[in-house]
Amino acid sequence: MKSQTSLLNKTLLSHFSGTIFWLTIVFMALNIIALPVSIWIATFDREMYPGYEIAENFLFQMSAGQMVIGMIFSAFLAMFLLNYLNDEGSSDFMHGLPVKRPAILIHALAAGVAAIVVPLMVTGVILLLERMIFIPEIALIDIGKWFLYAVFVHSVIFAIAIFAGFLVNGIFLHMQMIILALFLPLAVWGLTFASANVLYDGISSSFIEHSKPVLNATFPYLAIMQLYEGINFTHSLIWGAAAILLIVLSFVLYKYRRNEYVTSNFNFKWLKEILTAVTTVVGMLAMGTVVGLFIPISAAVSIFGFGVGAIVAYLVVEMFFQNSVKIQFSWKSAVFTLIVIILFWLAFIIGWTAYVNNVPSKEEVESVYISTDYNYYTDESIDEYFEEGFLFNDNKRIIDDAVTAHNTAIEDKTFPSIYTGAETTYLEIQYRMKDGSVMKRTFKTLENDSEAVQIVNQMTADKYDINSDFLANIKQHPEMTELWLFNNMLKADSSLIEDYKDNTDELMQYNPYIINNTGRIEASANYENNYESGMSSIYNEAILEQLAESDVSVEEVMYINQLSEMYIAELSEDEFNVFVDDYKGLDIKELSDKYELKSLSGDSKTDVLEQLNNGEFAPEGTKLLLYSYPEYTESEEDYPAETDFSILAIQ
Structure with missing residues (x-):
């Protein structure tokens, strides 16, 4: 063994590399299957499809599976490299060597980084060969970007996993800490949102709307989404800095780590108490939500589900954290967990009650969408593919009526589990505020003849609902490839869009009850990387002319013949x-x-x-x-x- 001051100890490096050698080989094989082989299969018979084009970010889209495999590998890498800390004999032996602790950790990190980089380099070389032989569309710069991004993602996960390893003793506990570090915030918020939907009506149906900060704090999710949406430099910089900080903290924790604590499950008792309480809350919310969804009888049943969930979750969490089914019960831990649960429910009830009862002032609203039909469109797709005003109405009377309907719905709603689809009406309200924000609320327990539903129905009684007409609001988008009518039965030229818009004034003259409730047809548009659909009117002259010029009949596209009642x-x-x-x-x-x-x-x-x-x-x-x-x-x-x-x- 070389001296303590050696920069590189080959024996120590060889030891760590040998520990993870076969794991690295498996990762390399899975890497090759997940990316180069998958790309080859996806493009193998493209000559059979004239006009087939590879998407601009094809390599990044195809690398999602490889990225998931790499993140799992990086976590296991840290678990195997630090496993010597979990055994008293191995720990004493390693720390008895004439090598300082920082040097030991440096060698472990070096072996880990090499195990990440080398397989990715091999995969990159194979991608280069594929590009040279049969996929020239994959640019060299894209392969370089993929390599750097993959190294970055795997390294961040590796840093998180290394830090987690110094918090506990035991490879199974280490794995638990990695999972909690990566997904606990998302689990807490996701189950809080799900529980709120079980206990309250009038909450937004859009989980994403309220979850951006939490999703950005969930690195695996962010890493995969950036493959499709483009790399966000700010988010990547923050996570890169966080990874560096965690590595620095790992050195600090390792320096002050005491060998005699190797028999303890947690190196910090306070951390164990906090995690026990928080994960118990997660388990409580999970079981309570399941009970509320599958046994929708009453609020009492849901509350009972949450109570049982808290007890079961606490016991299961203690089993996992103590690494034994025969747990040592601690009154201190139980009382602390109970206090956290009580504080959580106080914040939950106060916060969500204020949320569902919050109705904006009419003066703050710029435009509103209110409907008893489910809205499948995202804010991004509306901005990208539709004209301004699609779905949203800025008419002052409509805004006033929407706010009135919202207030009435709050009074008319009941406990979420006490309703059936046949007896209730779905109501969705979206406000675009003058400050640029969007406020969404969804009601599912309103009776069909409730005052709120009647107000909404009356709002479309004066004229045709032009704001919801698909063809009247769709843009002539440069990426549009096809336009279809009648559930993809009749292909139309994109010029139909302008013809349809030219004839919308006539629709406004008809009886609104007829034009809004009859003759509704589905229209859809295919784009290079997207698909949108919606409802329009068969009474528009442009549609009738398109039908007259086609080979299909009205009875075909409207599903009616002699056998119809x-x-x-x-x-x-x-x-x-x-x-x-x-x-x-x-x-x-x-x-x-x-x-x-x-x-x-x-x-x-x-x-x-x-x-x-x-x-x-x-x-x-x-x-x-x-x-x-x-x-x-x-x-x-x-x-x-x-x-x-x-x-x-x-x-």
Whole structure:
């Protein structure tokens, strides 16, 4: 063994390298399979697809699997390298060598970094060969970026895992600490959000909306997302600095670490108490949420679930942390955990109660989206692919009504578990505030005839809801590759978008109850790296002209033929609003009896189908056709008519 002052001790370095040799070989093999081989398979038969193009960030997208494998490997790397600290004999032997502790750690880190870099270099060389032989689209600069980013990601995980190893004694506990260090903040917040959805109605349905800081603090998630969204220099710099700090702290902890503590599970008792309390809260929230979701009976049942969850979680956590199923019970630990649980629930109840009861002032709102339909669009997709004003309405009356509906919904809502889909209406409200922020709320327990729902329904009673029309608001985006109508049955030219917009004024003249509730068709747009879809109106002249010029008929695209059940409703102007509500609430028999619907058969069906195929619609009239899908059979259960029947306004 060389002297204590040697910069590099080959024997020590060889020892650490030998410890992780086979682990490194496995990582190298998995690396090659996860990236070069996967890329080869993905591009193997591309000659069979004319016009096939590789995405600009193809290499980064394909490297997600490799990156996950690398992060797991980096964690195991640290566990194996520091495993000598977990055995009293090995620890005494290593520290009895004429080598200072910082030097030992430096050699361990050097072996670990080499085990990360060498397999990545081999993978990079294979990628270069692939590029030279059959994938020239992968640029040299992209391979270089991938290599540097992969080294960075693996090194950050390695640094976190090394630091975690000096907090505990035992390879299993080390693994637990790594998992907690990486995912505990996300688990706490995610389960807090899930529990709030179980206990409260009126919370945003968007988890991402409130989770950006936590997700940015979850490095594995951030590392993978940056492969798709681009590398954020600020976030990467922060994590790089954090990794360096953790390595420095590891040297500090190692310097003051005492060998006689090797038999203790935790090197810091206070850390064990804190982690026990926090992970118990996580387990409590997990079990309570599951009980609330799968046994939706009452608030008492959910509360019971949280209570049982706390007890079970505490016992399980103690088993894991004590590394034994025969735990040593500590009143001090139990009392501290109980105090943390009480403080958590106080903060939880106060915070979420204030959250669900918070309604913005009308003067603070710039525009609003309010609907009883689920909104699948993200803020990013709306900004990128749609005109300003899509979904959101800046009309002062609409804003006033939305705020009123929001206040009413808070009064009308009930405990989240006490509702069924057939008896309740989904209500989503999104405010774009004048300060640039977005406020979202979702209600799921409002009864179908509640005052809040009636207010929302009345908001679209004055005119056509142009803000929600897909074709009326979509942009002529340079990355759009295809435009489809009627569930991908009719391909349209992108020029249809402008033609449709030119004819939207006519839609505004029709009866809003008819135009907003009948003749709805699906339109969709494919982009180079995205897909968007939404609803538009068949009554728009541009759609009818597109149909007339195509090889498909109206009965094909609207799923109607001789086998469909058909009814005719002739209504007065005053009956439309009530009819629409009944259509959504009554079954077809009840609806037919109440409005004396005329059932069609034989030649009557033929005449109606001919009318439809000729494009003879009449949204300005009072005659409606209710029809089922072909070969419809009446169900034994009573479903609202809108479940199986669609409506068209005809002449």
